[in-house]
Amino acid sequence: MSAVSSAEATTSAGQDAIQVRGVGKRFPGVIANHDVDITIRAGTVHALIGENGAGKSTLMKILYGVQKPDDGTLVVGGEEVSFHSPIDAIEHGIGMVFQHFMLADYLTVLENVVLGAEKLHGIGDAARAKIEEISRTYGFGLDPDELVEDLGVGERQRVEILKVLYRGAKIIILDEPTAVLVPQEVDALFGNLRELKAEGHTILFISHKLDEVLAIADDITVMRRGTTVGEAKPAGTTKRQLAELMVGSELPSPETAESTVTDEVLLAVADLTLTDTFGRQLLSDIDLTIHRGEVLGIAGVEGNGQAELVETIMGMRKPTAGTVSVGGQDMTTWDTRDRRSAGIGYIPEDRHRHGLLLDAPLWENRILGFQTRPPASKGFLLDRGGAREDTDRIVEQYDVRTPGIDTHARALSGGNQQKLIVGREMSGTPVLVIAAHPTRGVDVGAQAAIWGHIKEARRNGLAVLLISADLDELIGLSDRIEVILRGQLVGEFDPKTVTPQDLGSAMTGGQDQEADA
Amino acid sequence: MSVVTRILGALAAPLVAVVVAMLITSVVILASGGSPGEFWSIILSAPADRVYVNIVNQTSMIFLSALAAAIGFRMNLFNIGVEGQYQIASYTAAVVVGAALVPGLLNVALGLVVAMVAGSVWAGIAGVLKVTRGVSEVISTIMLNAIALTLVGYFLNTYGVRAGNSLRTTEIPESSQLAGWTPFLDRDGAVWTLCVLAIVAGIAFSFVINRTSFGFDLRATGMSESAAVASGVKVGRMVVISMMLSGAIAGLIWMPAFFGAAHTYGSTFQYGLGFMGIAVALLGRNRPLGIFFGAVLFAFLNEQSNRLTLESDISQNVVQITQGVIVLAVVVAYEVVRRRQVAAEQSRVKRQLDATKPTTDEAVSA
Numbered sequence A: 001m002s003a004v005s006s007a008e009a010t011t012s013a014g015q016d017a018i019q020v021r022g023v024g025k026r027f028p029g030v031i032a033n034h035d036v037d038i039t040i041r042a043g044t045v046h047a048l049i050g051e052n053g054a055g056k057s058t059l060m061k062i063l064y065g066v067q068k069p070d071d072g073t074l075v076v077g078g079e080e081v082s083f084h085s086p087i088d089a090i091e092h093g094i095g096m097v098f099q100h101f102m103l104a105d106y107l108t109v110l111e112n113v114v115l116g117a118e119k120l121h122g123i124g125d126a127a128r129a130k131i132e133e134i135s136r137t138y139g140f141g142l143d144p145d146e147l148v149e150d151l152g153v154g155e156r157q158r159v160e161i162l163k164v165l166y167r168g169a170k171i172i173i174l175d176e177p178t179a180v181l182v183p184q185e186v187d188a189l190f191g192n193l194r195e196l197k198a199e200g201h202t203i204l205f206i207s208h209k210l211d212e213v214l215a216i217a218d219d220i221t222v223m224r225r226g227t228t229v230g231e232a233k234p235a236g237t238t239k240r241q242l243a244e245l246m247v248g249s250e251l252p253s254p255e256t257a258e259s260t261v262t263d264e265v266l267l268a269v270a271d272l273t274l275t276d277t278f279g280r281q282l283l284s285d286i287d288l289t290i291h292r293g294e295v296l297g298i299a300g301v302e303g304n305g306q307a308e309l310v311e312t313i314m315g316m317r318k319p320t321a322g323t324v325s326v327g328g329q330d331m332t333t334w335d336t337r338d339r340r341s342a343g344i345g346y347i348p349e350d351r352h353r354h355g356l357l358l359d360a361p362l363w364e365n366r367i368l369g370f371q372t373r374p375p376a377s378k379g380f381l382l383d384r385g386g387a388r389e390d391t392d393r394i395v396e397q398y399d400v401r402t403p404g405i406d407t408h409a410r411a412l413s414g415g416n417q418q419k420l421i422v423g424r425e426m427s428g429t430p431v432l433v434i435a436a437h438p439t440r441g442v443d444v445g446a447q448a449a450i451w452g453h454i455k456e457a458r459r460n461g462l463a464v465l466l467i468s469a470d471l472d473e474l475i476g477l478s479d480r481i482e483v484i485l486r487g488q489l490v491g492e493f494d495p496k497t498v499t500p501q502d503l504g505s506a507m508t509g510g511q512d513q514e515a516d517a
Numbered sequence B: 001m002s003v004v005t006r007i008l009g010a011l012a013a014p015l016v017a018v019v020v021a022m023l024i025t026s027v028v029i030l031a032s033g034g035s036p037g038e039f040w041s042i043i044l045s046a047p048a049d050r051v052y053v054n055i056v057n058q059t060s061m062i063f064l065s066a067l068a069a070a071i072g073f074r075m076n077l078f079n080i081g082v083e084g085q086y087q088i089a090s091y092t093a094a095v096v097v098g099a100a101l102v103p104g105l106l107n108v109a110l111g112l113v114v115a116m117v118a119g120s121v122w123a124g125i126a127g128v129l130k131v132t133r134g135v136s137e138v139i140s141t142i143m144l145n146a147i148a149l150t151l152v153g154y155f156l157n158t159y160g161v162r163a164g165n166s167l168r169t170t171e172i173p174e175s176s177q178l179a180g181w182t183p184f185l186d187r188d189g190a191v192w193t194l195c196v197l198a199i200v201a202g203i204a205f206s207f208v209i210n211r212t213s214f215g216f217d218l219r220a221t222g223m224s225e226s227a228a229v230a231s232g233v234k235v236g237r238m239v240v241i242s243m244m245l246s247g248a249i250a251g252l253i254w255m256p257a258f259f260g261a262a263h264t265y266g267s268t269f270q271y272g273l274g275f276m277g278i279a280v281a282l283l284g285r286n287r288p289l290g291i292f293f294g295a296v297l298f299a300f301l302n303e304q305s306n307r308l309t310l311e312s313d314i315s316q317n318v319v320q321i322t323q324g325v326i327v328l329a330v331v332v333a334y335e336v337v338r339r340r341q342v343a344a345e346q347s348r349v350k351r352q353l354d355a356t357k358p359t360t361d362e363a364v365s366a
Helices: A056-063 A086-091 A109-114 A125-137 A153-166 A183-198 A210-216 A239-247 A306-313 A336-341 A351-355 A362-367 A384-397 A414-425 A444-459 A471-477 A500-507 B002-031 B036-043 B049-074 B082-098 B104-133 B137-159 B193-211 B213-223 B225-230 B235-252 B255-262 B273-283 B288-311 B318-356
Strands: A016-027 A030-041 A045-049 A071-076 A079-081 A094-097 A171-175 A202-207 A219-224 A227-232 A265-275 A281-291 A295-299 A321-326 A344-347 A432-436 A463-467 A480-485 A488-493 B161-163 B166-168
Touching (some): A030 A056, A045 A183, A045 A210, A086 A094, A094 A153, A153 A183, A183 A210, A202 A210, A219 A239, A265 A306, A265 A463, A281 A306, A281 A463, A336 A344, A344 A414, A362 A384, A362 A414, A432 A444, A463 A471, A480 A500, B002 B036, B049 B213, B049 B255, B049 B273, B049 B288, B082 B255, B104 B137, B104 B255, B137 B166, B193 B213, B193 B235, B193 B288, B225 B235
Parallel strands (some): A030 A227, A045 A219, A171 A202, A295 A480, A344 A432
Antiparallel strands (some): A016 A030, A071 A079, B161 B166
16 A cells, blocks of 8 residues: 555546536636646555645535536536536435535444445445445455444544445545644555555545645646636655645744743643533543643544533633632632633634634624623723724734624634634733634634744743644643543643653554554 | 615615515505505604604604614514513512602613613523523524513502503602693693603613714624624623613503503503514614614504594504515615615725725735
């Protein structure tokens, strides 16, 4: 299973699986795609890379028949096609695995696979045999009778791929398949993809992780601002070159400067336990401290208690046991507003749900979280002038690109929305900033700016709790990294010496050793 | 430019809705064998002086009702119970004022306070149920409407004073009656003094919603409950408080008529204002100014339709079709306009940013 292509010779030589010629797609006020040209050779792994908002998703939806292009043509297997729905795409042998799995937890693998495709091989032994055959051929290791609920993330993804293969797909589109995986699982996935390629399947791999793209792809197409801007072969291409194609500028790096950690404890969490209404332990006996000028990173596979930890520290959930103190002050019984007033800034994981009023202008979003504090209010009255002035300041200092502060938050791009939130949460005199996935879904330019602001907060003596799924970001920014697994802190690492592999192993409890390496 | 387009955008939707409603009403009248021309000539003819006075009085009550509904709507609370809240409040106030515990104008003030308290307590039940038990306020307020009707009927039957064929509360003392202002001849009637409550409540509403941190919390909760919680709003408390505020305003709905003309709670009580308020709140987008125009329109249609029975064969109830279609059409039209404005703003942002910084990597994603 060598990474770089010998595929061309072995498979249906030279034929193109998909040709995209001059495709464009417009939505009201937004040009999502224009002049997109891609040629995907049959029997190869073709990577499509680009930042969020570069137009990858729209193109994918066009290929899968979810959306019709406004102009241009699609050629699949030498035949010009016009898809009206995903059913047409499936008929032409195109299958898609979405980033968010579409599986029913309480059904078995077999039931999930045959659901909606009962006509192919029935729902009984014929289907089971087919599933076992596919699983064996590509080394998926799936048991048709296991409940999906009991499967890990990597296995669920293989069920999704199996679903697509079961329906006869020869061309498989994978939308950011590695976003939910730890490093070992990524290796396993790549093993599967190579098997698929060897059997003559064509894979379109969408990602923005350059290491992975270089490791697996035979051809690479780069998208930027709605169009294809370049093509590359992994051999002879560096990460930096690809990144520059993607963003059109220099690439920032997260590494922090000199340590600024002091002895003074700003956040102290002791024996924190959170039990849900069904008696399940979401957090068990969490102990952690963050000092003045320190960034503590929390690594973990999503859903292991990170969100609950943040919400408990913010006072949005009440702990079952344990205490939370900030600056020596026990805040365990305080409500969210009092905690914020005492100097906790909060950059939430989901900015649309927790950080912004999308249909309110920027200056009103400045007030959010500061309803009872200057400069947004005076007593029980709002201080509109003060809020507007300070919004101008944030727009200026944090480089929020907007026509003005009366623009609605919804109209800004993700990166600019996030810069506004960061600016807001860093204002006042915070002592602790909780940043949950601060650069998720933002472009590289905004990412660098946000990293810069976190570093500056650290220099200014703030304590920062950083939760991230991006291990490079964690290693680059943190002074210390704690790993969270099933609601418990299971290990502390020094970012100077730790590797993503070490972290990945700790994040899965060392049990998930299914790497193919 | 943006001010002009914003005003046009705000006006376009209701105007389209009214035109659509006129067309559909005409079709209905045609289908039922009537003459749309006759209908519209009666409805759109110049009102008599007496009708002008009635329109002002009705407008004030519809406005208060819509304001009560709007407070809830602004935080995504569907208080369908304005109807029951103002029945309970009106009856309670009528009993207390009728007892003449304090003299003259003090009695009026007492009556208003009692009405607001009664309305807010009745609405508060739904708020507490929602917060503590997770009962949808839509269900609970509808049930509370039925309970209010039965309860008031029971009390009236048990403790009411007989007047002719019906029962009513004790009439309030003359010193607490508010004669109002007679713009035309005496026989054309008076504009009730307490119509001024509508203006006061409208200004107070606008101030609280737009200028106070409480109002911001309320709006933020309505726009995004999750964001409000993260910003430190205690949503449970907000639910109870806004339900109670909504009920307090609901309590005032019938007060202009009570002190100005009825002087007692009995057969002259005007039902249905609570439901009309919900429609007008939707029509006015939960903003006092919009609600005001909506209230005028509904009061106008109601009063003018009275003439249909005398001057034509067309049923007076046809006007309810017009009102219903206006509300339906306006909800659709507002959404269409809103989406267009969002899209227009996004493309404007993109254009401006592209113009100022041609090399940025920012793309406004859909």
